[in-house]
Amino acid sequence: MDFEFSEAEKQFQREVEAFLVEHHSLDVMDANPEQLSQTVETPAKRAFMRKLAARGWLGMSWPEQYGGLDRPGIYDFILTEALSRVGAPQCGKGVGIVGKTVIRHGSDAMKSYFLPRIIRGEIEFAIGYSEPQSGSDAASMMLKAVRDEQRGGWVLNGQKTWTTSAHFADWYWVGARTDPAQKHKGITLFLIEMDHPGLSIEPTWTIGDERTNEVFFDDVFVSDDFVVGELNRGWTYICEALDLERFAMMPVGPVEMKFEALRDYVATESCDGEPLCDDPVARKKIAQLATQLEVARMLQRRVIASAIAGGVPTVESSMYKLYMTQFGQRLADAALDLMGHDGQLKPGEPDAQLDGRFERSYRYTVVDTIGGGTSEIQKNIIAQRGLGLPRSF
Numbered sequence: 001m002d003f004e005f006s007e008a009e010k011q012f013q014r015e016v017e018a019f020l021v022e023h024h025s026l027d028v029m030d031a032n033p034e035q036l037s038q039t040v041e042t043p044a045k046r047a048f049m050r051k052l053a054a055r056g057w058l059g060m061s062w063p064e065q066y067g068g069l070d071r072p073g074i075y076d077f078i079l080t081e082a083l084s085r086v087g088a089p090q091c092g093k094g095v096g097i098v099g100k101t102v103i104r105h106g107s108d109a110m111k112s113y114f115l116p117r118i119i120r121g122e123i124e125f126a127i128g129y130s131e132p133q134s135g136s137d138a139a140s141m142m143l144k145a146v147r148d149e150q151r152g153g154w155v156l157n158g159q160k161t162w163t164t165s166a167h168f169a170d171w172y173w174v175g176a177r178t179d180p181a182q183k184h185k186g187i188t189l190f191l192i193e194m195d196h197p198g199l200s201i202e203p204t205w206t207i208g209d210e211r212t213n214e215v216f217f218d219d220v221f222v223s224d225d226f227v228v229g230e231l232n233r234g235w236t237y238i239c240e241a242l243d244l245e246r247f248a249m250m251p252v253g254p255v256e257m258k259f260e261a262l263r264d265y266v267a268t269e270s271c272d273g274e275p276l277c278d279d280p281v282a283r284k285k286i287a288q289l290a291t292q293l294e295v296a297r298m299l300q301r302r303v304i305a306s307a308i309a310g311g312v313p314t315v316e317s318s319m320y321k322l323y324m325t326q327f328g329q330r331l332a333d334a335a336l337d338l339m340g341h342d343g344q345l346k347p348g349e350p351d352a353q354l355d356g357r358f359e360r361s362y363r364y365t366v367v368d369t370i371g372g373g374t375s376e377i378q379k380n381i382i383a384q385r386g387l388g389l390p391r392s393f
């Protein structure tokens, strides 16, 4: 596997890093990033996205005719990793999932409204696939869309769960059942303004202190102008968008940063009056974690290398997601062991170690193994598609 960046790519990486030093701000960057992907929920973060846009870094891999730079996806990867290492928000759903799908399948009116606004960093999106009875098997979604011929559109009733970003996004990218007689071929994608009458949003707080949301639909009318692509083809577009997003996938930066913080802690702190760096158990543990971090990096590079070669690295992505998120858990686990009782103190409490960073991490890393597809689902994909084993059920 050859993963050496070209000179032009290295130059771009240096350019992004210099930009991030110049625009360093604790209003925009989380000094201890926990989420694998930082969201754009404040005006300061939105302003930061517009600065990225002004550099031409949003939608770099879009075709030039839609305002992109026609650059290979590796540039999106370099940008995502650099942003993640400083805890800056990332250009996710708009340029990736929504923009690329609209470019491929949207009407001319949809393209001319959404694409310029996305590439200028002006609008944020929330993604609504999951429902109370429909998570791992998202294709079983039941949000009901009933045809209203007279008004030329659809009336939506039902509920979504786990819609991250719904409380600050401008638009909702949502899947609904337009044909109850079909499963995968009965789903249509809609774009709905987040403040649309009939939509209501309730917070759900995760174990890791992150807000996600339940969204309720009460006779929400959506005109045909906001149907994405063809009727009943939504599931195909949802799957396709996942494949288009290989380069902006979960960065390894946040776990690298946490590992570095723990390594420095072991190098400088003491336990029971003895320097941790002299303790053979602590030394072995940190060496083991360093090795595992290297494995996570290599698994990520396999995904990227395969995507560069034009492949659709489904199995490689599952291996990386499974390993990286479970590595995050092992790292937090080890940190709490090495820090003793004080490691369990929360941020802001006296004696909290590294300001409680790993106490939070210990809770948050559970969430990572669920969002974006659970560990069990990743194992199923590896078993079936990678190893040729039969479906479990």
Ligand SMILES: Cc1cc2nc3c(=O)[nH]c(=O)nc-3n(C[C@H](O)[C@H](O)[C@H](O)COP(=O)(O)OP(=O)(O)OC[C@H]3O[C@@H](n4cnc5c(N)ncnc54)[C@H](O)[C@@H]3O)c2cc1C
Pocket (backbone or CB within 6 Å): 126, 127, 128, 129, 130, 131, 132, 133, 134, 135, 136, 137, 161, 162, 163, 164, 165, 206, 210, 212, 367, 370, 371, 372, 373, 374, 375, 376, 377, 380, 392
């Ligand atoms: C913080 C967070 C943010 C999220 N953000 C979004 C978002 O913005 N938009 C969105 O649409 N969704 C979002 N999700 C939803 C996420 O994709 C689902 O939670 C996830 O796919 C699991 O679905 P579920 O919660 O319904 O669990 P279930 O699918 O009910 O699974 C329950 C348990 O059963 C196991 N299981 C299920 N099926 C199988 C199987 N076939 N084989 C073996 N084990 C199985 C699972 O691994 C899990 O342990 C988010 C979730 C979280 C936690």
